[in-house]
Amino acid sequence: MAASPKYLTGDREGIKEFIDQFDVFLFDCDGVLWSGDHLFEGTVKTLEILRNKGKQIVFVTNNSTKSRTEYMKKLTNMGIPATVDEVFGSSYSAAIYISRILPLPPSQKTVFVLGEKGIETELDSENVPHIGGTDPSLQRPIEQKDYEEIASGAALDPSVGVVLCGLDFHINYLKIALAYHYLQRGAVFLATNIDTTLPSANALFPGAGTCAAPLVAMMGGKKPTSLGKPSQAMMDAIEGKFRFERKRACMVGDRLDTDIRFGIEGGLGGTLCVLTGVTRAAEEWKGGETVPSFYVDKLGDLRVGV
Numbered sequence: 012m013a014a015s016p017k018y019l020t021g022d023r024e025g026i027k028e029f030i031d032q033f034d035v036f037l038f039d040c041d042g043v044l045w046s047g048d049h050l051f052e053g054t055v056k057t058l059e060i061l062r063n064k065g066k067q068i069v070f071v072t073n074n075s076t077k078s079r080t081e082y083m084k085k086l087t088n089m090g091i092p093a094t095v096d097e098v099f100g101s102s103y104s105a106a107i108y109i110s111r112i113l114p115l116p117p118s119q120k121t122v123f124v125l126g127e128k129g130i131e132t133e134l135d136s137e138n139v140p141h142i143g144g145t146d147p148s149l150q151r152p153i154e155q156k157d158y159e160e161i162a163s164g165a166a167l168d169p170s171v172g173v174v175l176c177g178l179d180f181h182i183n184y185l186k187i188a189l190a191y192h193y194l195q196r197g198a199v200f201l202a203t204n205i206d207t208t209l210p211s212a213n214a215l216f217p218g219a220g221t222c223a224a225p226l227v228a229m230m231g232g233k234k235p236t237s238l239g240k241p242s243q244a245m246m247d248a249i250e251g252k253f254r255f256e257r258k259r260a261c262m263v264g265d266r267l268d269t270d271i272r273f274g275i276e277g278g279l280g281g282t283l284c285v286l287t288g289v290t291r292a293a294e295e296w297k298g299g300e301t302v303p304s305f306y307v308d309k310l311g312d313l314r315v316g317v
């Protein structure tokens with residue numbers, strides 16, 4: 012049975028001990044730093060304090076709609092100094108998995124994308140060919156000729172060896188149909204992440220996992236391999252890049268089944284659950300398998316401890 016987590020809001024001594032315990036902080040983004048374009052109060056100051064204390068900060072997001080560069084820009088525009096190197100997103104994690112790890116026949120290296128520009132940019136950064144995604148010719152209702160051409164294979168690109176799903180704000184019937192027929196022809200089923208919901212405007216909206224759900228249903232429940240949190244392939248890649256001692260690192264997140272599980276399964280020294288995103292109350296982990304080691308009402312509450 013996991014130890015009950017330590018509540019830090021208002022606990023000046025507890026916050027000081029918490030911060031001193033770690034050298035590296037892996038920060039989730041949606042639901043922790045901000046909700047959509049709404050930056051949570053105290054976020055900028057808290058990160059500044061951690062940097063001034065010489066702490067290593069890494070932004071580890073499952074949101075695949077933006078590339079690392081686009082995230083660096085969003086962070087900077089929000090008043091959070093950051094470099095591209097400090098950002099590690101699920102779209103990058105998927106791109107390096109496909110280009111450096113996944114064995115694919117030379118004739119089948121193309122990825123059919125169900126997702127946004129962030130995935131396409133990161134696949135380009137790894138020279139991985141891709142189709143689908145933001146292709147405007149797919150932003151339309153399916154027509155009778157599409158059924159025939161997809162069923163016969165005439166509309167299918169024979170070099171597709173992977174179907175990669177992420178958060179897709181432009182998902183539609185035609186793209187799902189194409190993805191399904193590529194999977195039927197043996198393409199590898201991958202996802203950048205499986206979050207079922209996206210926190211935005213202080214509410215929840217369909218997430219990447221929800222975008223992949225029609226394919227999971229059509230595939231008789233077969234789930235994609237996910238390269239975002241809690242995947243330990245992502246943790247190994249982050250550790251390999253930033254070279255830190257796991258026991259001196261803390262994962263800060265708002266979601267139990269991705270962020271907190273990621274930290275626990277990664278053997279990190281601690282996990283901090285922030286109650287401004289998907290998880291809203293301690294009750295949500297009570298009696299559950301995934302229990303954080305610390306929790307706080309909002310990230311900005313940490314700044315009182317220094």
Ligand SMILES: O=C(O)[C@H](O)[C@H](O)COP(=O)(O)O
Pocket residue numbers: 039040041042071072073074075178204206207208209210217218219220
């Ligand atoms: O549906 C999604 O893709 C997720 O809700 C979103 O991406 C979560 O991002 P994170 O909280 O990991 O920054």
Ligand SMILES: [Mg+2]
Pocket residue numbers: 039040041042043264265266288
């Ligand atoms: Mg989050």
